[in-house]
Amino acid sequence: MFNFFKKNDSNNEQIEQKQESSKSFWNFSFEGLKKTISNTTQNLVNDVVASIEEEEEFDDFILDDMEDLLIKADLGVGLASSITDKLRKQTKVKPSQIKQFLKEEFSAILSTAGSSDLNISDNELNIFFITGVNGAGKTTLIAKLANNFRLSGKKVLVAAGDTFRAAAEEQLDIWAQRAQVDIVRKDGIDSAAVVYDAIKKAQNENYDILLIDTAGRLQNKRNLMEELNKVKAVIDKLAPNCLKESMLVLDANTGQNGLSQAKLFSEAVNLTSVALTKLDGSAKGGIIIAIAKEFQLPVKLIGVGEKIDDLKLFNPNDFLNALFEKK
Ligand SMILES: Nc1nc2c(ncn2[C@@H]2O[C@H](COP(=O)(O)OP(=O)(O)OP(=O)(O)O)[C@@H](O)[C@H]2O)c(=O)[nH]1
C-alpha cells in the first residue's frame, strides 16, 4: 500500500479525508479502466477467444493462428510462443476454457514482476528518476506526478535534468508552475550538476518528493546512457537510500519497440518500474505483460491523456478483471 495514503494520526479526520480523496482521484475507476483498455481487450482477449472458444480440441492449425493473434496483440514473439507451446503440450485445458487459461497465465506473469504500488516512504526524501526515449512522455508524467503528490499533501521539487533539448527546461518550468511545485533549473549546465543542486536543496529544505527529468536524446545512444549513468551516480553518492523509483517511461503505441527500450535503459540504470503513457486509444496494452515477463518490471503508472490530471495508478488485478470481463 502507499504509505503516504496511510493514516498517520487516527484522530485527524481531516488528513484522513484528504488522503482518501487524493487516493481516489488517481485510482482508475473500473469503468474508466475498461474504456481505456478496450482496444487492447479486443486484440489480446476477444479476438483470440473468438477464434478458439467454439473448437473441440486444440490442434496445430488453431494454435498457430492463436500465436499470430497474440503477437499481433503486442505480447511479443517469445511470450506468444511460450503460451501456445504450453497448450500444445497438454490435454487438460479445452478450447472452451481458453479465457480462464489466458487470465491465469497473465496473472502469473504480472505477479512475478513485483508490486505495482509506488515505492514511497513518509517523513523522508523520495527520489524518482524518470528516464525514457524522446517523446515518450517523461516531462508530462513528471508534471502529473508532481501535481498529484502536491494534492496529496507532499512538498514536491522537480529537477530540470534534460539539459540537452532546446527549451526542455522551459517546458518543465511551465509544467511546474501549473502543478504549483518548485523547480531547480540551471540552463546550460550539465544534468549531473543540476541534480546535485536539486538533491542538496531537497535535503536542506525537507522536501518529500524530488522528481528528476532527463534527456530522451543526446548526440547518440551511448552518450545518453553515459549521461543517465552519471546522474544516477550523483544520486547514489548524495542520497543513496532516497532513490525510490528508477522509472522507465514508455509510449504504449511503440508496442514491441518498448521491449528494446527497456533493455537499453535497464542496462544503463537499474530500473525499478515502468510508466506506460498514451494508453488512451492505444491497442497495445499487451506490452504491460510482455515487459513483466521479459524484465520482471512492474507497470506502476498509466498516462491517459495530455492534461495534468490524466495519470492513473496501475493495479494488475483490476487490469486483468477489466481485460477478461464478460462482454
Ligand atoms: N495522449 C497522450 N499524450 C501524452 C501522454 N503523455 C504525454 N503525452 C504527449 O506526448 C508528447 C511528448 O511528451 P513529453 O512529456 O514532452 O515527452 P518527453 O519524454 O519529455 O520528451 P523529450 O523531452 O523530447 O525527451 C506531448 O505532446 C504530450 O502532451 C498521454 O498519456 N496521453
Ligand SMILES: [Mg+2]
Ligand atoms: Mg522531456
